[in-house]
Amino acid sequence: MGTERSNVLTVSDLHVKVQTKEGASTLVQDINFKLEKGKVLGLVGESGSGKTVTSMSILQLLDRKTTTIEGSITLQGRELNGLDDKEIRGIRGKDIAFIMQNPMNSFTPVFTIGNQFVETIRSHTALNKKQAKELAIEAMQNVNLPNPAKLLKSYPFQLSGGMLQRVMIAMAACLQPSVIIADEPTTALDVHNQLQVLRHLDKIRSEYGTSILLISHDLGVISEMADDVVVMQHGRIVETANVYELFDNPQHEYTKKLLNARLSIKHEEPITHML
Numbered sequence: 001m002g003t004e005r006s007n008v009l010t011v012s013d014l015h016v017k018v019q020t021k022e023g024a025s026t027l028v029q030d031i032n033f034k035l036e037k038g039k040v041l042g043l044v045g046e047s048g049s050g051k052t053v054t055s056m057s058i059l060q061l062l063d064r065k066t067t068t069i070e071g072s073i074t075l076q077g078r079e080l081n082g083l084d085d086k087e088i089r090g091i092r093g094k095d096i097a098f099i100m101q102n103p104m105n106s107f108t109p110v111f112t113i114g115n116q117f118v119e120t121i122r123s124h125t126a127l128n129k130k131q132a133k134e135l136a137i138e139a140m141q142n143v144n145l146p147n148p149a150k151l152l153k154s155y156p157f158q159l160s161g162g163m164l165q166r167v168m169i170a171m172a173a174c175l176q177p178s179v180i181i182a183d184e185p186t187t188a189l190d191v192h193n194q195l196q197v198l199r200h201l202d203k204i205r206s207e208y209g210t211s212i213l214l215i216s217h218d219l220g221v222i223s224e225m226a227d228d229v230v231v232m233q234h235g236r237i238v239e240t241a242n243v244y245e246l247f248d249n250p251q252h253e254y255t256k257k258l259l260n261a262r263l264s265i266k267h268e269e270p271i272t273h274m275l
């Protein structure tokens, strides 16, 4: 009973195909993993291994006209695969928040931060504008953003990448979703901002019991943040293990290769031991 209950997100036999001019092509296959409450599951693998396709499938964000998602994706027992647009929109942001690699792409340039923040809150709650603004300010304070009231009046281009990423984390956290999918959340940031973003994610996890699917190229980030790790290669999972087991005793040749590559660039790795 305990294990079943603690699994917040379960992906079973996920298989994603895309229709191209040349015919159908498989993007990911046989993907199985479970994300437990309050835990961080790291998703690693080289570029093109299928990490983003997997996370986009969970959020049902792939183009329905050209892609087919087979298998099951359940959030607290509710099947997400096949939900219609309206149903899945109700889940995105509220139950599953998404933090993208490039925060600039996540905001509409022509609206202020406040406009977008308040609208996001209002689309998922019964709060009025004033209450939504107060919640936004509180969420921004929680991620140490200075002068939130002023920031709400700014346009996305007026903020640095690190600040925008923190606004996105504040937006993701304020509705206390059960799951956050963070796709390379620190890749576009400098070392100082990387550290801040990771600290905030960890704070959200511990305060709200949010589960985090953390997609990263950076094994230093994964070793510091993740409880369990899924390793992907060529659209398949090649290894799933507890983070200590994976780093101490990798089983698959590809995982060993990734870890060896990491050792050879270890001096560039500023994140570990600093959190």
Ligand SMILES: Nc1ncnc2c1ncn2[C@@H]1O[C@H](COP(=O)(O)OP(=O)(O)OP(=O)(O)O)[C@@H](O)[C@H]1O
Binding pocket: 018, 027, 045, 046, 047, 048, 049, 050, 051, 052, 053, 054
């Ligand atoms: N809509 C699409 N049509 C055709 N191929 C696609 C589509 N979306 C993704 N792919 C292909 O699927 C494969 C997996 O891509 P995906 O973006 O999931 O990789 P990734 O592991 O997230 O890589 P990165 O770390 O570079 O983001 C790649 O070969 C990519 O080119």
